[in-house]
Amino acid sequence: MIKAPVLQSLLASRDDVIHNPEFNNFRATEQECLYLLKRCKNIEEFKQVHARFIKLSLFCSSPFSASSVLSTCAHSGWDTSMHYAASIFRVIDDPCTFDYNTMIRGYVNETSFEEALRLYIEMVEKGIDPDNFTYPCLLKACTRLKSIREGKQIHGHVFKLGLEADVFVQNSLISMYGRCGEMALSSAVFEKVESKTAASWSSMVSSCARVGMWSECLNLFREMCRETNFKAEESGMVSALSACANTGALNLGMSIHGFLLRNISKLNIAVQTSLVDMYAKCGCLEKALEIFKKMETRNNLTYSAMISGLALHGEGEAALRMFSEMIEEGLESDHVVYVSVLNACSQSGLVIEGRRVFEEMLKEGKVEPTAEHYGCLVDLLGRAGLLEEALETIESMPIKQNDVVWRSLLSSCRVHGNVELGKIAARELLKLSSQNPGDYLVISNMYAQAQMWEDVAKARTEMANKGLKQTPGFSMVEVKGKTHRFVSQDRFHPQRKEIYKMLHQMEWQLKFEGYSPDVTQILVNVDEEEKRERLKGHSQKVALAFALLYTPPGSIIRIARNLRMCSDCHTYTKKISMIYEREIVVRDRNRFHLFKGGTCSCKDYW
Template sequence: MIRLPILHQSQIFLLQEDYPQILDTSVKCREKECISLLKKCKAMVGLKQVHGQMLKLGLFYDSFCVSNLLANCALSDWGNMDYASLIFSQIDDPGTFEFNTMIRGHTKDKDFEKALNLFVEMLERENSPDNFTYPTVFKNSLINMYGKRREIGDCCAVFERMEQKSVASWSALVAAHANLGMWWDCLEIFGAMMGEGSWRAEESILVSVICACTHLGALDLGKSLHGYLMRNLSGLNVIVETCLIDMYMKCGSIERGLSLFNKMKSKNQLSYSVMISGLAIHGNGHEALGLFSEMLKQGIEPDDVVYLGVLSACRHAGLVEKGLELFKRMRLEHLIQPTIQHYGCILDLLGRAAMFDKAISLIEEMPMAPNDVVWRSLLSAARVHSNLEVGEEVCRKLMQLGSDNAGDYIIMSNMYAQAEKWTDAANTRAKVADRGLDQTAGLSLVEVKRKVHKFVSQDKSSCNWEEIYEMIHQMEWQLKFEGYKPDTSEVLHNIDEEEKLERLRYHSQKLAIAYALLHTPETTTIRIVRNVRMCRDTHTYTKFISVIYNRLIVVRERNRFHHFKDGTCSCRDYW
């Protein structure tokens, strides 16, 4: 509904006694006249004229006339809820009908909180709710409101109690779960809705489900939803198209993302931002920078989010000089103040190039205090370049911040071991046990036949886990002939070597790969989504598998993609 500012019309709202009494015999005729005029209204201008006529004739205080006036103002497509609220406030004793009208109007306007507040006021005034007080649309507003308040249990309870569900009801429930990042639930709810066979999904619910596909890496389902949109809509708006591009890029399908982007009739800042960031996380730095130049030529101004994507592109592609140049341009030409995320990109870039002195100087110049993420990026760089001195200094900084990340200790322990400082390596590992630290539990998602399967290490929850484990043994047999040797250096637990090898053998990513090899055709790309950074052993393992089984394996972790093909990885072994 269109919301318009209310014009100051004090002469309209006058007291009843300012008008002469109208003879009873003429009241009904005048009522009919006003109702007839209301039915002809197609815009607010006409409604205001009828409102004025009612006041002149003394009919505003006639419950039948004012109820019709309120309903037309609140529920018409051209109506105005601000004006309707003003009319409602002039009613001395609004009844159930008037309250129902306002509740429906606010719900239609997606102002769910006002709708609920009116319902509470209705009860406080001792107006009895009727069947029209609880329309499906009001219940949808409750689902939306509970979703925004993160009260998902109440959200589901309202939905379950609805006798007559609608597409809007399902859409509100999916959106509520999407707002909380409950992506598995989004797909399950959508599946239940489509399983009933009597609903035609609307654009809003499809956008929420596409977002779920994006987060879970469900490319095949995302493609199906794209096809559904194309078949059932005459055209896609820029928001839906951008959402689809984001899905394709984050599900590892660069070609489809680029194709859709190039076909867009209208591109905006968000479209370019999504595409630049998408290319960046795949390591396609030069292509991302080319797109950034194109955006500037189109006269579209960048913001801090666009620049974050641009600097990430430089970071993943190792473009040090270009990254420093753009960091300077962001501040001086586009007058954008860098956030800690922008500084983090530059520091990671400098660390990648082993420019540690310059990185430390930049940290000292930062207008904000460095956080653990900033220091951890330098720790990773120190590990890659075997710079024990920098590693120790960074680790001290992390300890001062109160960081209790087990991964930091693992990196330092491995660096000590590499430098043959065995006592320091053992002491660092002992701190992990003494402080009761543990690594974040890793999980891997893989989509097979439009269904997303989740695996954790040592997983036996699948009904065909024995088949998967047998496949692991077959893969190991071939890996040995290719020269693969397990790397147990990043296994945290204080256990013997044989048990460490057992933990590596049934790693979540290896189980996901085994399942995909068993259940997909030989030429199919395997796409995996992980919640944590890949360890060195799994990275090496996957490179070997890509050669042995002649598969492209695309793995998405927290900050980037890895494309494994013919025994190499797109990250060039720096991640």
């Protein structure tokens, strides 16, 4: 029996292999070859060592040597190494489970996912039993290929072999189902985990984040913090920060930031970028800029997050300066960055600058314009009221028109009250067999603004016939670490009596400031009194009343909503900020509005 300390010393020095007396009965030549194998730096050196194994008949006589040669080649990352590894694998007389696992892992690492699945099928057909190291790599292949059918079959094999309790297999199943959008199955696997580690929790949190289940993501993260004493992998932290960014949960995001600073000496670029994104999307633009400026290394995603944040706050000119800084640092613009810059121009009404950026993108030719880029350009022109030019842009697109561009034009036509062009956009959008209930609502609202009630009824009937249900508008506000969600005319909150008393008080105060409800924002055919009552209960107003009641005097109120703010709520909130001397930050579907002293940062352009 070879003693472990001696083996380690032999691997550290070839002279020890040759001269150590403890190895009189051990093949020193094999150890010498293994020593050389570990020190190969490229495929050429490796081939020379491989030839030595063959020359000394070690490759055929020693399964350990054969597996070592295969593993070194398959996991090296050298160019053509997997092709060479496949040739080695095919001459092994009796490949074992370890050898198949080596090849499967190698194929997955070089993104040859189909090859990995084919090799697994061969492994099963030859009667070679997989083990717990086989399945994490296989499930990763299914995840990347979005092959949920194969993933379910592999899950069946896992269950049959009794490996469903292995924590690495469980994490891979949770991730695979989550990334493929099968959240019910992902949750089912998660619930069966008896002793949940931080890595099992992080997989589930990340799964929820990937499919946009932000509330569920945060609920899981909070539960994880209770169960594991706030332990989490960085992937889970990044996912939780993304959820905070998308729900406006600033307090939780700040808590995560604090935990990271206390427990991790140096944050990686992914975490720092997530913090920039979270603070920007939660309305703390200055904090986002502070973190951004302190970063030692930045990449395209970092700049994109910062430019998007500036766009959300209507800082279009600052976003353009940031874009120029990125180019000066030697980073090339990609698809995502151009979308962020064009969106920044759109939010701030920078039509000339937006056209220039789009033309530069076409001229450089490094980024192929997509429908998303054209959608940004159409949105830029449409917001500025240049509807004819927006239509011409769509009609002259060199790529196939899709729902994104027509939806942008339709939305602008509704805002500017251009029903004729809106009809064209609606017709083209519905030709694409839209299953988006929001499209029918925009069409319906456009007709309602023009008091074309028969057309309103037709749009809503077609929506109902297709079985489409609208997502109700809602507003969220965070108070004492808990997020409260309100819908229009909300009567279900435990503090509803106090909230509606506050709303009544706010209405009285507003009358003295000359506020008059804009009933044109109620897009249903009811009388004026009913319209006034409906306006009073808009979700943003309900959330604002709750925040005024349950946040400290003078503190900033932060509200997040899922739809574009109506003009009545905009006027209402401006006056409330003045009456109650509070800064109010509202994030709607498109951007942030900072209300202070009776004015808004958007300068009434949104």
